[in-house]
Amino acid sequence: MSDLINHRIRRSWTEEGAASAGLPDRAVRWLGQRIGQVGPDRGGKTGAAAPVAESALTVPVRTEFEDLLGADYVLVDPQERLGRTGGLSYLDLLHARAGDEVPVPDAVLLPADPDQVQAVLDLCVRHDIGVVPFGGGTSVVGGVAALRGDKAAVVVLDLVRLDELVSVDPVSRIAVLQAGVRGPEAERLLAAHGYTLGHVPQSFERATIGGFAATRSAGQASSGYGRFEDMVAGIRLATPKGEWRLGVAPASAAGPDLRQLAVGSEGTLGVITEVALRVRPLPEQRHYEGWIVDGWEAGAAAVRKLAQDHGLADVTRLSDVDETNVSFSLNAGLKTAALKAYLKARGIKNPCLLIVGWEGDVVRRRRTSAMLRCSGALRIGKVLGESWRHGRFNGPRQRDALLDLGVCVETLETAAYWSNLDELHDAVRAALVASLGQAIVMCHVSHAYETGASLYFTVLTSRDDRDPVGQWQRAKAAACEAITGIGTISHHHAVGVDHAPYLEAEIGKIGLDVLRAAKSAVDPTGILNPGKLLG
Template sequence: MTEPASRTDAMRTGDVKHMKWWGWGVEGVGFHHEDKPGFAPFVHRAVGLDLWAGERTGRPDFSQLKVPASRAPEEFLSVLIGIVGPGNAVVDDLSRVVHTYGKSLRDLVRLRAGEIARTPDVVVYPADEAQVQSVVDAAVEADAVIIPFGGGSNIAGSLEPHPDESRVVVALDLGRLSRVLEIDTDSGLARIQAGALGPDLEAQLNNRGWTMGHFPDSFTHSSLGGWVATRSSGMQSDKYGDIADIVKGLRVVRAGGVLVIRAVPSASTGPSVREMVVGSEGRLGVITEATVQVHRLPESRGIYAYFFKDFDHGLAAMQEIAASDVSPSVTRISDAHETGFSLATSKASKGIAKKAQAGLMAYLKRRGWNLDEICLSFIGFEGDTAHAKRQKSVVDRIVRKHHGIGVGKGPGALYDQKKFDTPYIRDFLLDHGAAGDVSETAGPWSKLRGIHAAVYDAADSAYEEIGRKGWTMCHMSHSYHSGACLYFTFAFVFGDDPLGEYDTVKRAIQQAFVDAGGTISHHHGVGLEHAPWLEEDISAQGVAVMSGLFEAADPGGNFNPRKIVV
């Protein structure tokens, strides 16, 4: 049976909402440390930054930016306006700056410094797939560049025009394509337009009793099309799968027609074109629609917190859970450095909660645990009540076997509430002249400890090279039978050359991934940021095959050129 879209899901019209041009999220929302007494002392110990003594940078002044003028000819603009209507093809400076970069630290440093070498020349907001097709055909005929744009949350350099691009650049914003079109209730398949942002998408599904179960860190401000284009992973991918597992069908607008991948459970039809599109970052066309696997809203859902004596014990427990017959929605463990950070970002406990926390730490100390080495873990369970209870009992036994202890749902509930807020901390540190950024990898269980150690060593050497006091921390997430994702955060106070210093640290970490047996990116994509290591990851022949695909599928180089491979 198929459920069509309801009247309340009608296409959103008017202005498409975007994040603020100079940082993450919306105006008026940000991170504050005054109610977190452990945060300022922690930051001072970690990177030497005194949050009480230094001044916080205010909002940058947009009027001071030198924005390159649009190069779009009037004749071409008239064609685009004729397709999408007045007001939906714009060339104002703010719109073009918003669509110039993603939200990586490199992007924000350049924006705040006024470094804008090249912007899109026009931003287009099509209302439906037919308009996308007309825009694409017009752009290809004019030999223009087309860069698809969803929520703008990318941190791998997948959105920016190349500074040397001489052709007209069109930012094709999918924000008006935001509907859940229909749900096949027999199959658990939903057709959804690619511009739907995470909260809008889930709200429409939840209203009908369904969920997609895909919750990346960027969920609040990222789109379905962006998830597909970058091979996204979500916080509950252990249960629901990565986006490559979730997406079953696709519609991709290319010059002269639409590439259609039908939603079937499996197929033996040669090399998977679906897999070619997933992770292609706009180089094969504009994703306008995806058919995704959806699930009924679970009867029971809970995220529980556990402590382990150290990271080795925690990793061993996560590996055994992954090999067991249970399927938690979340299996995550922070190393000692990240655990310390998490505790430092907590609000001050009062009354009974304060006594309970003090009692827990005293208990762990009596057990002989070094409190500087303890690791905090979150494990989630979903499904009918009996199923979730059974899964938790199995996990509890595994945790005890590896000398871990459970501390209930309280910390897990807090994690659940704050899980999308981390980018605001990055912006807060940037306001104080400090870098705070992330790099993630994946590797087999047998190599994870080696990768973890190698990254710490590489980062420490890089901090020494740039002469800055640095901090590195990590958590394991996204478990698979054969391995898991390690997600690293690194921080330091900028010196005289912010991007040069950042490059030194970032390069060291990325190289450590490859050298220790990990991949260059687990779910952030390649873009420009990770492209230098692609050949080391997939081999020279792998790059040759990928280059051949892009050249054959887009001989004119009109679709987001020079991303992934140059």
């Protein structure tokens, strides 16, 4: 059972006692100058035990689950249940550190395969029990909170045992993976056949195939490999109305594309059990490098040119002036003073860092580079590119270290058409600063398209210990209101609980009614992921 226990959400990505390891003293001093009071003395209490209510499952119902799955795979131990609720948002971490009471499922069920998932759902329909599908537990929008809705009980369906590569079709370049396969394991399984998904979101190390599909995930290399929904050839879901399989051709005019309704349904239309995915050959080569552009507008224009004139690298990531400054300041391996002097000598006043990376066919590099030079960008070599690539999953670890220093730190993201992008950038930044006061608000474009791009904000401010939860809730609400009407409420974090109040403004009352009607058709009693997406 130890492997299952280890699977519980680790609220920290770092080892005990090494929480601040990632932040050198000079970085802590620099932060203090920028956002006020921070330091090792401000970590606050951690490891407090949250209260966990008794499981509301009756013994006969629990016995039915045990008869179906085996007693080892029906967990009611309080720590097991506490370990699989909520996710990894800043507020989730605050609650976990403070030992606050949070919604906890009445049991954790661990089905072995799609048939068992279907059988569990059938039992849950019979007993009117809410079901929260659970993969890596990395949601930052409350997507896996164990909310009961109007049900007497709620169970978490942990899909960790659905861990197989079901099939590989080398002719069609399609692989079928089960929903519980995590990012690294998916890559390992596919690499044995010479393939890769190329899907590397920051949650890569823990998040699962099912979660990627349920949330319309976008990886850091989406410019090359596409968003996760672009990779989905087929999908298999368990629903209260039975199994639902979609996907028989790469494209179709047989009515609306229902795959694109299942993808992004966040567990409200069914439990994704398997996904058929387009795969690509493992890249033989990788090449990552850093470029500098002078100012945000020039940088956005350069990325836009790449996107519209078919010159995007597989990874194309533009930091604004603030994020560039932070990168320079926190990068221990960088000769920052020398770099700044070099840029100054070149007349660059407001350096913005652009990371570009190619995988596989690195010959395309010539085209991208020529276009970047035309846009006035300056190549500064492989160091920053490679250091970004090697550290690209470290964000959550750095966040843990910052929490230990009393920093309120969170990210949020959106996307818009190019002509709205500057307005969106300024509006979100202004809303966050107005709400938080002394704060670092930095931003990057990490996903570019012909018609627009994403914006990913990172916010750091000194934690308000009188009301740490309210401090962030107000700032987040201000940011969401600033986004509404200009961009989408989420480019790749999904809706969950946190963004549900803003969905109607984006898709209209008709859009919400359509989603609710679709849900009623497959889940008439509303057992699937109560309280998510549709509020």
